[in-house]
Amino acid sequence: xxxxxxxxxxxxxHAEYRARRRVLMExxxxxxxxxxxxxxxxxxxxxxxxPFRQDSDFHYLTGFPEPDxxxxxxxxxxxxxxxxxxxxxxxxxxxxxxxxxGAKGAVREHGIDQAFENAERDARLxxxxxxxxxxxxxxxxxxxxQLAEEVRGELSGRARRGAVAPTVFADVSGLxxxxxxxxxxxxxxxxxxxxxVSARAHVRAMRASRxxxxxxxxxxxxxxxxxxxxxSGPAYASIVGGGSNACVLHYIENHAPLxxxxxxxxxxxxxxxxxxxxxxxxxxxxxRFTPAQQALYEVVLAAQERAVEAVRPGATLVTIHEGxxxxxxxxxxxxxxxxxxxxxxxADGDYxxxxxxxxxxxxxxxxxxxxxxxxxxxxxxxxxxxxxxxxPGLYVPDADDMPEAFRGVGIRIEDDVAxxxxxxxxxxxxxxxxxxxxxxxxxxx
Numbered sequence: 001x002x003x004x005x006x007x008x009x010x011x012x013x014h015a016e017y018r019a020r021r022r023v024l025m026e027x028x029x030x031x032x033x034x035x036x037x038x039x040x041x042x043x044x045x046x047x048x049x050x051p052f053r054q055d056s057d058f059h060y061l062t063g064f065p066e067p068d069x070x071x072x073x074x075x076x077x078x079x080x081x082x083x084x085x086x087x088x089x090x091x092x093x094x095x096x097x098x099x100x101x102g103a104k105g106a107v108r109e110h111g112i113d114q115a116f117e118n119a120e121r122d123a124r125l126x127x128x129x130x131x132x133x134x135x136x137x138x139x140x141x142x143x144x145x146q147l148a149e150e151v152r153g154e155l156s157g158r159a160r161r162g163a164v165a166p167t168v169f170a171d172v173s174g175l176x177x178x179x180x181x182x183x184x185x186x187x188x189x190x191x192x193x194x195x196x197v198s199a200r201a202h203v204r205a206m207r208a209s210r211x212x213x214x215x216x217x218x219x220x221x222x223x224x225x226x227x228x229x230x231x232s233g234p235a236y237a238s239i240v241g242g243g244s245n246a247c248v249l250h251y252i253e254n255h256a257p258l259x260x261x262x263x264x265x266x267x268x269x270x271x272x273x274x275x276x277x278x279x280x281x282x283x284x285x286x287x288r289f290t291p292a293q294q295a296l297y298e299v300v301l302a303a304q305e306r307a308v309e310a311v312r313p314g315a316t317l318v319t320i321h322e323g324x325x326x327x328x329x330x331x332x333x334x335x336x337x338x339x340x341x342x343x344x345x346x347a348d349g350d351y352x353x354x355x356x357x358x359x360x361x362x363x364x365x366x367x368x369x370x371x372x373x374x375x376x377x378x379x380x381x382x383x384x385x386x387x388x389x390x391x392p393g394l395y396v397p398d399a400d401d402m403p404e405a406f407r408g409v410g411i412r413i414e415d416d417v418a419x420x421x422x423x424x425x426x427x428x429x430x431x432x433x434x435x436x437x438x439x440x441x442x443x444x445x
Contacts, residue, residue, distance in 0.1 A: 009189040014111030025075040033132035034073035056365040080113025088117040126154040136172035177370035182385035190275045195427030197270040198277030201225035202431040211260035215240040226270040235276035239267035246410030247395040276367040280414035287442030292405035299331030304413045311424040316379035321359040
């Protein structure tokens with residue numbers, strides 16, 4: 001019997017995309033413009049490409065799904081403030097690669113004010129930007145900079161005929177990234193769905209696990225569920241690390257056998273309408289924790305649950321991380337992996353031998369989502385609508401000075417958490433993380 005297909009949430013409306021563009025333009029002067037390219041296809045090998053994935057900032061402002069598009073925002077323009085250049089309609093190519101929307105389709109189906117096909121771009125672009133003194137674009141995009149320089153050169157050459165070229169290039173990325181930090185209700189619905197799909201996939205992998213499988217076979221269980229539920233696939237390269245592979249933070253080879261008596265760490269999430277899920281769970285390959293594994297696991301779990309409870313408006317990622325560091329360090333001392341006083345081990349950094357990373361990152365259209373972590377040098381306070389991960393971990397080196405029962409054991413527990421006006425919402429709670437619940441789920445006897 002096939003698994004149940006979850007009902008999908010509503011897509012983001014044209015009105016919301018228009019509102020996002022309006023918010024951005026309201027931050028610009030009347031003589032400014034925005035030039036933002038979309039993503040292009042990337043060659044995988046010879047004449048095949050990687051699956052297309054739109055640039056996140058471009059998607060945030062347009063929802064337009066095709067490669068090689070270009071967005072202009074022109075505040076105050078009477079003929080339309082949003083202008084899109086897109087792929088030409090070409091029946092011969094469309095027979096191979098699928099129907100293209102074209103200029104009319106971009107206006108009709110995506111709420112853009114005006115659109116032209118790319119064949120017209122060179123003839124129209126400079127005229128559209130004539131008189132715009134400040135041009136906002138992604139300054140880290142070499143292609144966008146080259147295009148902006150070409151436009152400025154062309155308009156400078158027309159100066160005797162009254163053309164006015166941009167005199168300032170400014171970075172648009174920071175402005176867009178600040179907008180993206182606080183998610184709308186429609187975005188939260190998509191992220192809630194991505195979290196639920198991701199959770200179902202982790203449950204499926206737990207149920208499938210047994211000694212003798214290869215890590216990649218659990219990866220297959222995960223990614224089948226992602227796609228079965230309508231996702232585009234994984235939001236990032238899935239991590240399935242059995243045994244000591246769990247101590248490699250970004251282990252993606254996933255080709256080792258899963259051994260009886262070891263743990264397996266899975267860090268994987270679905271991408272749905274470009275929004276990312278991001279879950280980590282660690283569980284025994286055979287369904288039963290050893291006493292040492294459970295003892296270390298309970299330290300991480302307690303730290304993770306307390307950190308999740310700390311997520312609320314006004315909290316900061318720094319204070320959440322500091323709480324996790326304290327809890328993990330105290331647990332390491334209690335288990336005999338560190339010695340001495342908790343504050344002393346924090347101060348001298350000895351805990352970092354076991355805990356190498358931060359507790360949280362932003363989550364959204366990118367799995368490590370955009371947005372500043374500090375404002376004017378100070379940790380930024382959480383606001384309702386922000387989404388973050390909470391993911392403490394402990395990774396015990398396979399070293400002679402470590403107790404044998406703990407050597408090479410890696411444990412991480414990660415959930416996706418949205419900040420609400422009253423506190424928080426865990427978007428990934430549908431996958432168990434307590435020892436008894438995991439063992440009950442995996443019990444096949």
